[in-house]
Amino acid sequence: MRITLKIIAILLLCITLSNIAIAKTEIMSLSEVRPGMKGTGKTVLRGNKIEEFDVEVVSVLTDQPGQDLILVKTSGEVIDRTGGIASGMSGSPVYIGGRLIGAVGYGWQLADHKIGMVTPIESMLDIFELDKKREIKDVIDLKEPIKIGDREYKRIYFAEDSQEVDDREAMVATPVSTPLMVSGIKGRAKDRLAESLEGYELVPINGGGVSSLEEDTNLEPGSAVAVQLVRGDINVSAIGTVTYRDGDKILAFGHPFLSKGSVNYLLSSAYIHQMVTSIKMPFKLGSPGKLKGIITQDRTAGIAGKVNEFPNVVPLEVNVFDHDLNKKEVYNLQIVQSEDLIEGLASSAVLQVIDSTIDRTGEGTAKVSIEILGNKLPNNIISLENLYYSPNDIAATSLSDFLQSLSLILHNPFTKVNLANIKFNIDIEKRAKVALIEEIKLDKEQVAPGEEVEAEITLRPYREDLITKKVKIEIPQDIEDGKLEVHVFSGQEANLNRFTPQEEEKSSKANNIKSLDELIEVYQQQNKNNQLVIELRPSYTPPSNIENSEDKAKDEEIKEEKLELAEEVVDTSYVLEGTLMEEIEIITKEEIK
Structure with a gap:
C-alpha cells in the first residue's frame, strides 16, 4: 500500500510539474501599456544563466504607419555590464507586473545604447497564425514628439545599419542585430560567405564551435538561442534570445532574421562566452549548442519555430587529399534547404576545407569528382568528374563545376529540386599537369x-x-x-x-x-x-x-x-x-x- 501511494504521489507531482512547464505566459496587451511603467527584461550574458535587467516605458508608438512599437529605457547592473542593449539581446522578453509585453527588437548604434524599442508580443503572436502581415516603414512620423534628455524627436528612421541622417528631430533605429557567429571558417572563405549574405546585411564574425560547455538547456523566455544555417564541422549561426514559449512553439528575436517568410532553419540552444563592449553596439560572443528543433517562420515581428521537430537539411561531405603533404581531411556538415542560400554556404565551406588542407594559395592540379542527389534529378543523381589546373589559385579554380551544377539545379526554370546529399572529392598536387x-x-x-x-x-x-x-x-x-x-x-x-x-x-x-x-x-x-x-x-x-x-x-x-x-x-x-x-x-x- 505504501509503495502504491508513493507511486501515485510521484505521478501527481510529475503531472503538476508538467502543467507548470506548459502553462502559457500571461500577456499584457499593447493598449494597457503606459509611459512610466516599469518592468524587467531577461537575457543571458554568460553561459546559459538567465539574468534580469530593468526596463521603463518611455512612450508607446501606436497607430503609426507600419508596426506598433514600445520605446523603452533599460538600466541596472546587467545593462551596466553590457554597456546597453547589445547584439544578441534581440528577442529578450520584457515583463511588466509579471505579464509579457514583448521583445527587445530595435536599438540605436553610435548613440545611447540604453534606449531601445520593444516589439509588442501581440505582433509576434500573429506569426503563429500569419493572419496579420505588418511591415516596418522606413520612417515613422510621430503623432506626439518624444523627449529624451534635452532633445525632442518627431520622427523615427529605420535602417539596416548605422546611417547618417541630417535631421536633428529624427532618431535612427536599427534592429538589435543577431550576431552571425561562424566557426571552422576564416580568411577568404569567410569573405566569400559574407559576400553571399551581403543582401541580408549580415557580417560573419568568428565565435566558438558547437559548445561542449553547454548543459542540456530547456529553452525558455530569456534563454540564448541560435538559428543555424550550417551545422557540423563548420558552423554558421545567428545568436538571439527566446521571447515566448507555448508548449513546443517558440518566438524569438523581435525582428526579422533574413525576412524570408516560411523557412526551414535549424534551431539550437546557445552558449554565451563573453559580452563585448563597443561604441557602435555591444554584442554577445556565443556558440550554438544542442540541436533543438526547427525555425519555420522569419517575419517582420520575429521568428517562430517548434522544439522537437527538425528541418530537412542537405548533408555535405567534403574529402580533400593533398599528394604533396600526404594529408587527407574529411568534413561533414548540414546546410539548410534553401534555394537562395545553399550555393553561397556550400561553396564557402568547400573552399575552406581545401584551403585548410593544402595550407597554401597557388598553382596546382586538381582532380575533382562531385555527386549531387536530388528528388527531381535524372535517376535522382548527377555525377561529374573533371581535371583542373591553375597557375595561381587551384583551390578557387576547382570549384567551377561545383558552382555551375548547383546553380543549374537550384535555379532551373522547370521544377523545384530538393537536394538530398552532396559529395565533393578532390585530389590536389602542386605539379603542373x-x-x-x-x-x-x-x-x-x-x-x-x-x-x-x-x-x-x-x-x-x-x-x-x-x-x-x-x-x-x-x-x-x-x-x-x-x-x-x-x-x-x-x-x-x-x-x-x-x-x-x-x-x-x-x-x-x-x-x-x-x-x-x-x-x-x-x-x-x-x-x-x-x-x-x-x-x-x-x-x-x-x-x-x-x-x-x-x-x-x-x-x-x-x-x-x-x-x-x-x-x-x-x-x-x-x-x-x-x-x-x-x-x-x-x-x-x-x-x-
Whole structure:
C-alpha cells in the first residue's frame, strides 16, 4: 500500500510539474501599456544563466504607419555590464507586473545604447497564425514628439545599419542585430560567405564551435538561442534570445532574421562566452549548442519555430587529399534547404576545407569528382568528374563545376529540386599537369568518302617530354568532294566554341529543351578539361563581294548548316590548352586511282 501511494504521489507531482512547464505566459496587451511603467527584461550574458535587467516605458508608438512599437529605457547592473542593449539581446522578453509585453527588437548604434524599442508580443503572436502581415516603414512620423534628455524627436528612421541622417528631430533605429557567429571558417572563405549574405546585411564574425560547455538547456523566455544555417564541422549561426514559449512553439528575436517568410532553419540552444563592449553596439560572443528543433517562420515581428521537430537539411561531405603533404581531411556538415542560400554556404565551406588542407594559395592540379542527389534529378543523381589546373589559385579554380551544377539545379526554370546529399572529392598536387596542343599531322592529304584518316597529335606537357596521340576518324559516306577541316580542341576550347551566344542560340533551337532532364543531359555532355576533341567540318569559303542584304542572310544560313560531321574524344592525364586545324581534300576513289 505504501509503495502504491508513493507511486501515485510521484505521478501527481510529475503531472503538476508538467502543467507548470506548459502553462502559457500571461500577456499584457499593447493598449494597457503606459509611459512610466516599469518592468524587467531577461537575457543571458554568460553561459546559459538567465539574468534580469530593468526596463521603463518611455512612450508607446501606436497607430503609426507600419508596426506598433514600445520605446523603452533599460538600466541596472546587467545593462551596466553590457554597456546597453547589445547584439544578441534581440528577442529578450520584457515583463511588466509579471505579464509579457514583448521583445527587445530595435536599438540605436553610435548613440545611447540604453534606449531601445520593444516589439509588442501581440505582433509576434500573429506569426503563429500569419493572419496579420505588418511591415516596418522606413520612417515613422510621430503623432506626439518624444523627449529624451534635452532633445525632442518627431520622427523615427529605420535602417539596416548605422546611417547618417541630417535631421536633428529624427532618431535612427536599427534592429538589435543577431550576431552571425561562424566557426571552422576564416580568411577568404569567410569573405566569400559574407559576400553571399551581403543582401541580408549580415557580417560573419568568428565565435566558438558547437559548445561542449553547454548543459542540456530547456529553452525558455530569456534563454540564448541560435538559428543555424550550417551545422557540423563548420558552423554558421545567428545568436538571439527566446521571447515566448507555448508548449513546443517558440518566438524569438523581435525582428526579422533574413525576412524570408516560411523557412526551414535549424534551431539550437546557445552558449554565451563573453559580452563585448563597443561604441557602435555591444554584442554577445556565443556558440550554438544542442540541436533543438526547427525555425519555420522569419517575419517582420520575429521568428517562430517548434522544439522537437527538425528541418530537412542537405548533408555535405567534403574529402580533400593533398599528394604533396600526404594529408587527407574529411568534413561533414548540414546546410539548410534553401534555394537562395545553399550555393553561397556550400561553396564557402568547400573552399575552406581545401584551403585548410593544402595550407597554401597557388598553382596546382586538381582532380575533382562531385555527386549531387536530388528528388527531381535524372535517376535522382548527377555525377561529374573533371581535371583542373591553375597557375595561381587551384583551390578557387576547382570549384567551377561545383558552382555551375548547383546553380543549374537550384535555379532551373522547370521544377523545384530538393537536394538530398552532396559529395565533393578532390585530389590536389602542386605539379603542373598541363599540356599545350602543339601539332597535328594527318597521314593522308586526300581521302575518299567512307575511308579513315589518322591524325597524329603532339602534346607538349609543362617541363616534360612530348606526348603523341593517334586518333582515327572515319570520313562520312555521303560527303561531297571538296575541302574538309580537321579541328583539334582542348575540352575547354570545345565547350567555349559550343556555348558562344550564336552556338547557344542554335543549340537551344535544335535541342528544344523542355524539361530538367534534357537540361541536365545537355550540361553533362560538356567535355572535360583533360580531353582532346577532334572534329570534322566542311571547309567553307564565303563568296566575295556580297553586298545585297538578302545574299548576306542566305550566306549566314549556309554557315549555320555547316555543322561538324564527326567527333572523336580522347582522354589524357593533362589539362589541355590550345586549338589547331588542318585541311584534307575529299575526292572519289576513281580520282585517287
